[in-house]
Amino acid sequence: MTNRLKQAELATWIGIILNGLLAIMKGIVGWMAGSRALIADAAHSASDVAGSIAVLAGIRTAQKPPDKDHPYGHGKAENVATIIVGILLIIVGVEIVVSSSKALFGGIPVAPKGIALVAIIISIVIKELLFQYKARLAKKINSSALLAEAWHHRSDALSSIAAFIGVLGAVVGQHFNYPFLMYLDPLAGVLVSLIVIKVGYSLAKESSLIVMEQVLDVENTRPFIETVKKINGVKRVDELLARTHGHYIVIDIKVSVDPTLSVEKGHSISKEVKKVLLTKHSDIKRVFVHINPYQPRPLPSDLVDDGSLVK
Known part of the structure; x- marks a missing residue:
């Protein structure tokens, strides 16, 4: 106990x-x-x-x-x-x-x-x-x-x-x-x-x-995002969703890494993201990391009205 x-x-x-x-x-x-x-x-x-x-x-x-x-x-x-x-x-x-x-x-x-x-x-x-x-x-x-x-x-x-x-x-x-x-x-x-x-x-x-799984607001998740952005190999935090699960917080996060990296290296970065979040924020108990290949985001001029890319 x-x-x-x-x-x-x-x-x-x-x-x-x-x-x-x-x-x-x-x-x-x-x-x-x-x-x-x-x-x-x-x-x-x-x-x-x-x-x-x-x-x-x-x-x-x-x-x-x-x-x-x-x-x-x-x-x-x-x-x-x-x-x-x-x-x-x-x-x-x-x-x-x-x-x-x-x-x-x-x-x-x-x-x-x-x-x-x-x-x-x-x-x-x-x-x-x-x-x-x-x-x-x-x-x-x-x-x-x-x-x-x-x-x-x-x-x-x-x-x-x-x-x-x-x-x-x-x-x-x-x-x-x-x-x-x-x-x-x-x-x-x-x-x-x-x-x-x-x-x-x-x-x-x-x-x-x-x-009902209401996620934490931007102000409360900003410290988590700042923590992840400092990790070597993370080029961008694409999305971070944090929700309270009783007395602790569960994180679902998507990060972009160099697309030329090996699967093993990308997995290593995801493990580091999880480890750092759990270590630096005691209220976080569960972290689920998804790795994306890094692609520069399009400029506003490259988008049409519905938000899709101009072909």
């Missing part, structure tokens, strides 16, 4: 255990205190557990070496796990909207008990600590799935803050006989759900682009 996998698994297991405990605590206290916002927050933490399990499976699968059916490796398993986390967040968010809206429009709600505030404060502190820990580790080991899980924790902390405001307002409203303040608890439930849905959509969208 690689050090990267060990760190990611440890972080994920910590999240699973703490989220499980938080979900149970908030669920029980929310039911005892009669707080819609806290029960919604408990559901959010429960979705964190399911999401963490998906992330754990994705991280483990992503570490598998390339095989016959997956010649590019299994790196995208992390992105698939991220999409699952995003979808779970959206589903949970919609459910919270429905339940909180029913309470919001069903007459003057009953204010929750003050114990709900204690549970929410504990949740905010733990979730923010989890976010800081996992976000830093995700950037260190370049894991999109772990970063998604970190933002899942941050969204839970934000939703807990919304729940805290709602519960506090409802408690104050009941104590000082301000009925309109008692609507803050279910209103906070709706706000929590919107935060959850937004985070889920953003995570799923970003990972979907990677799964």
Whole structure:
């Protein structure tokens, strides 16, 4: 097991255990205190557990070496796990909207008990600590799935803050006989759900682009091109396509060499291109090189309107 996998698994297991405990605590206290916002927050933490399990499976699968059916490796398993986390967040968010809206429009709600505030404060502190820990580790080991899980924790902390405001307002409203303040608890439930849905959509969208093999833009590929242009024997970089494959990058590159070279020499240059890219750019893990015979490119005056050569 690689050090990267060990760190990611440890972080994920910590999240699973703490989220499980938080979900149970908030669920029980929310039911005892009669707080819609806290029960919604408990559901959010429960979705964190399911999401963490998906992330754990994705991280483990992503570490598998390339095989016959997956010649590019299994790196995208992390992105698939991220999409699952995003979808779970959206589903949970919609459910919270429905339940909180029913309470919001069903007459003057009953204010929750003050114990709900204690549970929410504990949740905010733990979730923010989890976010800081996992976000830093995700950037260190370049894991999109772990970063998604970190933002899942941050969204839970934000939703807990919304729940805290709602519960506090409802408690104050009941104590000082301000009925309109008692609507803050279910209103906070709706706000929590919107935060959850937004985070889920953003995570799923970003990972979907990677799964659909969107290539890196010119700005991000320029360093790779500059590296190859310096290699002895490479006359021109004809094309370079780079795409993320989970936590690493896969390169497809076409380079031109002297057309009079032997096949063996051309193959030697292609091996050097691959070696240099892998050595100088640690985020690249796969390189596929195609050798073209060098031909000077035609001047603009030699082209017709459709871009073809003038015969």
